[in-house]
Structure formats: structure tokens, C-alpha cells
Amino acid sequence: MILGTAGHVDHGKTALVRALTGVDTDRLAEEKRRGITIDLGFASLPMGDGSVLGVVDVPGHEAFVRNMLAGATGIDLALLVVAADEGVMPQTREHLAILGILGTRGGVVALTKCDLVDEEWLELVREDVRAAVEGTPLANAAVCDTSVVDGRGLDALREAIGAAAAAIPARAADDLFRLPVDRAFSVRGTGTVVTGTVWSGSLARDAVVRILPGGLTARVRGIESHGSAREAATPGTRAAIALTGVEVGELHRGSVLVSDGAWGVSHSLLAEVALLPDTPAAIGPRTKVRFHLGTIETGARVVAAGGTLAPGDRRQTRIVLDDLVVARAGDRFVLRSASPLSTIGGGMVNDPLPPHRRSRPWPRSATSPGERLSMVLGSSLARGVDAASLPVRTGAASGEIPALLASAAGVQRVGERVYSVQTLRSLAELAMAAVEEHHERFPLEPGAPLQSVRARLGVDTQVAETVLSELRQAGRLELRGAVALRSGWSPVLSAGAEAARERLLEILRSAGAEPPPVPELEQRCGPDTLALLRILEREGRVAQVESDRFYAVPALAALVEMLRSRTLPDRPYTPAELRDLLGLSRKYLIPLLEYWDRVGVTDRRGGERFVAPAPE
Numbered sequence: 001m002i003l004g005t006a007g008h009v010d011h012g013k014t015a016l017v018r019a020l021t022g023v024d025t026d027r028l029a030e031e032k033r034r035g036i037t038i039d040l041g042f043a044s045l046p047m048g049d050g051s052v053l054g055v056v057d058v059p060g061h062e063a064f065v066r067n068m069l070a071g072a073t074g075i076d077l078a079l080l081v082v083a084a085d086e087g088v089m090p091q092t093r094e095h096l097a098i099l100g101i102l103g104t105r106g107g108v109v110a111l112t113k114c115d116l117v118d119e120e121w122l123e124l125v126r127e128d129v130r131a132a133v134e135g136t137p138l139a140n141a142a143v144c145d146t147s148v149v150d151g152r153g154l155d156a157l158r159e160a161i162g163a164a165a166a167a168i169p170a171r172a173a174d175d176l177f178r179l180p181v182d183r184a185f186s187v188r189g190t191g192t193v194v195t196g197t198v199w200s201g202s203l204a205r206d207a208v209v210r211i212l213p214g215g216l217t218a219r220v221r222g223i224e225s226h227g228s229a230r231e232a233a234t235p236g237t238r239a240a241i242a243l244t245g246v247e248v249g250e251l252h253r254g255s256v257l258v259s260d261g262a263w264g265v266s267h268s269l270l271a272e273v274a275l276l277p278d279t280p281a282a283i284g285p286r287t288k289v290r291f292h293l294g295t296i297e298t299g300a301r302v303v304a305a306g307g308t309l310a311p312g313d314r315r316q317t318r319i320v321l322d323d324l325v326v327a328r329a330g331d332r333f334v335l336r337s338a339s340p341l342s343t344i345g346g347g348m349v350n351d352p353l354p355p356h357r358r359s360r361p362w363p364r365s366a367t368s369p370g371e372r373l374s375m376v377l378g379s380s381l382a383r384g385v386d387a388a389s390l391p392v393r394t395g396a397a398s399g400e401i402p403a404l405l406a407s408a409a410g411v412q413r414v415g416e417r418v419y420s421v422q423t424l425r426s427l428a429e430l431a432m433a434a435v436e437e438h439h440e441r442f443p444l445e446p447g448a449p450l451q452s453v454r455a456r457l458g459v460d461t462q463v464a465e466t467v468l469s470e471l472r473q474a475g476r477l478e479l480r481g482a483v484a485l486r487s488g489w490s491p492v493l494s495a496g497a498e499a500a501r502e503r504l505l506e507i508l509r510s511a512g513a514e515p516p517p518v519p520e521l522e523q524r525c526g527p528d529t530l531a532l533l534r535i536l537e538r539e540g541r542v543a544q545v546e547s548d549r550f551y552a553v554p555a556l557a558a559l560v561e562m563l564r565s566r567t568l569p570d571r572p573y574t575p576a577e578l579r580d581l582l583g584l585s586r587k588y589l590i591p592l593l594e595y596w597d598r599v600g601v602t603d604r605r606g607g608e609r610f611v612a613p614a615p616e
């Protein structure tokens with residue numbers, strides 16, 4: 001669990017951390033010289049129950065709020081410091097607003113420098129503080145009077161911190177690893193080291209990590225937490241991670257270490273944004289703002305549904321970012337104006353990986369993983385969503401995904417992807433429409449070629465197969481070979497077509513061993529000839545011997561009969577011999593022999609053929 005300080009410059013944050021932990025977190029020469037904190041400082045606070053809190057000490061000076069943000073963003077608990085002699089000051093309020101935007105879940109207020117004021121004054125400051133924390137995450141926080149000069153209140157403060165920590169649920173154990181880097185440096189003999197708060201998941205020694213947004217990979221050479229070597233970095237702890245395979249120059253505050261392929265980077269996010277009520281100006285779609293998420297800081301524009309965002313507004317937006325960012329559904333972020341430099345609002349990520357660069361803002365915010373799942377599936381339509389990306393797209397811990405899918409209504413998994421049942425239903429209707437349309441246009445054909453039905457759906461094969469097989473199971477569709485037809489459908493013959501079919505059969509029957517080719521039949525029986533021949537073929541009344549020649553089945557049978565009666569089964573025959581035996585010209589004989597080879601009546605060996613005996 002991580003405790004982060006907050007409060008106005010010079011109010012005694014660093015002194016208090018030192019009194020509690022023994023660590024002077026102001027380590028920079030410039031910090032020592034100026035007597036203020038500039039960058040983040042880190043310490044460990046052992047608690048009475050044996051646990052250890054990671055402590056992040058932040059600067060209070062208004063010029064360094066961006067550093068404060070990088071530190072405050074991964075914390076569980078806030079330690080708001082208000083100097084008793086000065087009371088609530090501008091950065092007390094700005095930091096409180098930031099804690100609210102970040103959704104910090106609790107904390108403690110320390111009134112510092114109590115040795116400098118009398119009780120009467122102190123009571124006024126307490127009132128002041130109570131009013132300031134109203135409506136913030138510290139509204140119900142304990143308020144402790146302290147002094148690092150006479151040591152008063154430090155034990156009570158420790159206890160209050162312990163009680164606040166106990167009220168906060170631990171982070172999920174089974175989740176995707178993510179660590180936003182807050183420092184990168186190199187250590188002689190060790191190499192590149194980064195530090196940060198483990199936001200989620202665990203990372204083991206020797207694991208391979210990806211460094212986003214660039215996508216470089218590195219191997220974890222060592223892990224340190226609270227000053228000692230560890231086998232793994234665990235969620236909600238501070239960690240220093242030694243990496244091999246990357247130069248220190250390739251990492252910086254804002255880099256994000258991840259260990260799973262599910263994480264992605266994006267130039268835009270869908271998010272709910274709220275502007276603080278007392279922010280000086282509205283922001284339009286072209287207003288440049290600073291965007292802070294984790295330790296990432298970049299320029300951004302906020303495109304809100306319905307136009308300009310006014311102070312106090314809370315709306316659904318698309319955020320367009322200057323740089324690629326790594327985010328997860330449910331992540332909180334802070335928006336600041338570049339000039340004047342101030343915190344103007346912030347919000348929560350709805351979808352970190354919207355399907356299109358110009359995806360529309362969601363109609364409403366979805367705050368639970370289940371609601372986000374249905375929004376994400378709704379906007380992905382027939383593309384579906386990669387199941388592996390669901391922890392990132394919904395914010396649910398990886399360990400919770402099976403239960404999420406099981407409990408979500410209207411969700412269906414197909415292989416590695418997830419679809420809304422509604423999407424699959426409309427695909428099914430599209431498939432039926434394609435089949436119906438084919439029946440309508442080609443009433444003499446047996447059905448729609450499956451290939452064309454699949455192409456019409458325009459989805460990957462596995463989804464198309466699922467849709468078609470569900471239609472089949474529901475008894476709406478029949479699949480016959482390579483065609484699909486509406487169940488119970490059969491070619492519909494008009495009276496004219498019926499007559500043409502009978503005429504065709506009559507012509508082929510009477511032509512016997514030498515039937516006319518299809519083009520000639522078309523001239524005599526009309527343009528539907530081929531379709532009618534196919535119907536006769538399916539009915540078993542004609543057989544196709546070569547591409548444009550069909551035989552009446554009895555005529556073909558008579559030829560086979562003649563072939564068998566005039567040959568011996570164990571002797572090979574040349575085509576010339578067979579021509580004479582059957583009395584056929586070459587033009588008819590050669591295609592017939594090839595046809596008989598295919599159906600097993602004859603067996604070709606070299607240039608000669610054996611005639612197979614009649615089956616029993």
C-alpha cells in the first residue's frame with residue numbers, strides 16, 4: 001500500500017516523512033540549497049502490524065505540481081499536510097482537488113508545526129481544514145495535531161494512518177502487470193534501474209518486460225522493494241527494477257513497464273471529463289491542455305459530446321493526445337491548462353483503445369467492468385473484441401474476466417474473440433437475407449454458394465461458421481455441399497420451365513450414345529437449360545460427362561452394359577479397340593472413357609484400359 005503526501009509548499013511534508021520514517025527524501029542538492037522539495041522522494045514506513053507502507057513525498061510548490069501529480073497518481077492513501085501557523089493555502093486546495101480527481105480512497109490530515117501556535121488559533125485552523133476537505137476524499141479523514149520539533153502527535157498519526165490503510169481493500173493478486181516509471185537512472189555495476197509504483201499485477205525476476213509506448217523489451221535482472229532484494233514486484237508496492245537490454249536513455253518518467261501483450265498504446269481515448277467548478281475558462285475542442293495519467297504527461301485536446309466544456313461540466317469526450325499513451329479503462333487522469341498553469345479538471349478513461357481514431361464519445365459513462373464490456377462490444381460490432389484485451393478494455397482484473405463473461409448478458413465468446421449476441425443475431429439475419437436473395441434471383445439453383453454468403457458477412461471464418469452453424473441448429477438453414485439454402489426450399493419450376501425440363505430429358509434420351517452439347521440444347525430449349533440440367537442431375541436423371549455434355553442416365557447405363565458384355569475383365573484395351581467395340585466416334589469416346597475412369601467403370605494404365613467388373 002502506498003501513502004502519498006499532499007499540501008502547500010513549506011508546510012512540513014518532508015519533515016513529517018522524516019520524523020515518521022527516518023528518511024530525508026529531499027536528496028537533490030538544489031532541494032537542500034533552496035529548502036524546498038522539487039521532485040518526488042521515497043521512503044518506507046513500517047507499521048505496527050508488520051506491514052510496510054511505501055511513502056511518496058511530493059513537492060508543494062506551485063511550479064512543481066506536475067511532479068506532485070506523477071507521485072500522487074498511484075497512491076492508496078493521502079497524508080494531507082497543513083501547517084498550523086498558515087492554515088489552508090492555494091496548493092492545499094489544488095492538491096485536494098487532484099486527490100478527488102484521482103479518486104484517492106482515503107487518508108489522514110496532519111496539522112504540522114503545532115508548536116508554533118496556541119490552542120485558540122489551532123481550533124480556527126481545524127475549522128478551516130474541515131471546510132476545505134468537504135466533498136473531497138479526505139472529508140472523513142482523521143485530523144492529527146503534530147510537531148516534529150516536540151514530537152507531539154506522531155504516534156497518533158501513525159495509528160490513524162494504520163486505521164485508514166486497513167479500510168482500503170488490497171489490489172487484485174491476479175492481474176496484468178503495469179508499472180508507470182517515475183525515475184530511470186543507472187547504477188554502476190547494476191546498469192539501468194527504474195523505479196515506480198506497481199499499479200497492478202506482479203513481475204518476477206528474469207521476466208521479460210515491454211517498455212511502452214516504444215515497445216522495447218528488456219529482461220528483469222533484479223528487483224528491490226523497501227530497500228531489499230525481492231523475487232517479485234507485487235501490486236501496490238514501490239519497486240526498483242534493474243533491467244538488461246535497454247540503455248538508461250531509452251527510459252524516462254512516463255515510460256510504462258508491462259509484461260502482457262494485452263496492453264496497447266493509443267493516440268486517443270474515450271473518457272468522462274469533469275471541469276472543476278472554479279476553473280477560470282471553458283475548453284473547446286481546439287483548446288490545448290496538459291494531460292496527466294500515471295507518470296505520463298502530454299499535450300491533448302478534449303472533444304466533448306455537445307461542444308464546449310464549461311466550468312463544472314461533466315461530459316463524455318474523446319481525448320486526442322499529442323503522444324501515444326498507455327491506459328486502462330477506469331484509469332483516472334488530470335487536466336491542467338498550460339497558461340495560467342493550473343489544474344482545471346480530469347476524469348476517468350472509458351475506453352483506452354477505441355476502435356477508430358475518430359470514435360464518438362460514449363453516450364454515457366460506464367463505471368463497472370460489465371457496463372464497459374457491453375459498450376465496448378456494442379461499438380466493435382462485427383469485429384468483436386479480442387478476449388485477451390478485456391482486462392485493459394473493461395478495467396476488470398484478469399482473474400475476474402471468466403466471471404465477468406459468465407455473468408454478462410448478451411455476450412458470446414467465439415474462439416479468442418468476444419461478440420455481443422445482438423451482433424451475432426444481425427449477422428444471422430444478414431446470412432438469411434443473402435440466401436433468400438439468391439433463391440429469389442436464381443430460383444432454379446439449389447441454393448446460395450457458401451463462399452458468397454460468407455463474403456457477404458465480411459467477418460472472419462470462425463465467426464461466419466458460428467453464425468451459419470447456429471442457423472442450421474435452429475433449423476432455419478440447410479447446408480448441402482457448397483451451398484446454403486433456406487430449410488425446406490427447393491427450386492421452383494414455372495410451368496414453362498417444367499415443360500422445358502421434360503423436353504430436355506426427351507432429347508437426351510432419344511439421342512442415346514451421342515447427345516448434343518449444351519449450347520445446342522440452349523438453342524432448342526431456352527436460357528434456363530443449364531440450370532434445368534443441374535436439376536435433372538440432382539434428380540439422378542442425367543449425368544454430366546464433360547463440361548458441355550450431359551447424358552440421359554439410361555443411355556449411359558446401356559453403354560456401360562454394352563462395354564462390359566463385349567470386353568474381358570483381365571485384359572487391357574486400347575481406345576481404338578474400344579471405339580470399334582462400342583461403335584462410337586473418338587469425339588464421344590474419349591470424354592466417356594475419362595468419365596468412366598473418374599467413376600471407376602474403367603481403370604486407365606498407360607494408354608490402355610481395363611474394364612472393371614460390374615459391382616455385385
Ligand SMILES: Nc1nc2c(ncn2[C@@H]2O[C@H](COP(=O)(O)OP(=O)(O)OP(=O)(O)O)[C@@H](O)[C@H]2O)c(=O)[nH]1
Nearest residue numbers: 009010011012013014015036037059060113147148
Ligand atoms: N517549528 C516547526 N517547524 C517545522 C515543523 N515541520 C517542518 N518545519 C519546518 O518547516 C520548513 C519546511 O518544511 P518541509 O518539510 O521542507 O516542508 P515541505 O512541505 O516538505 O515543503 P515542500 O516540499 O517544498 O512543499 C522547514 O524549515 C522545517 O524545519 C514543525 O513541526 N515545527
Ligand SMILES: [Mg+2]
Nearest residue numbers: 013014036037
Ligand atoms: Mg518537501
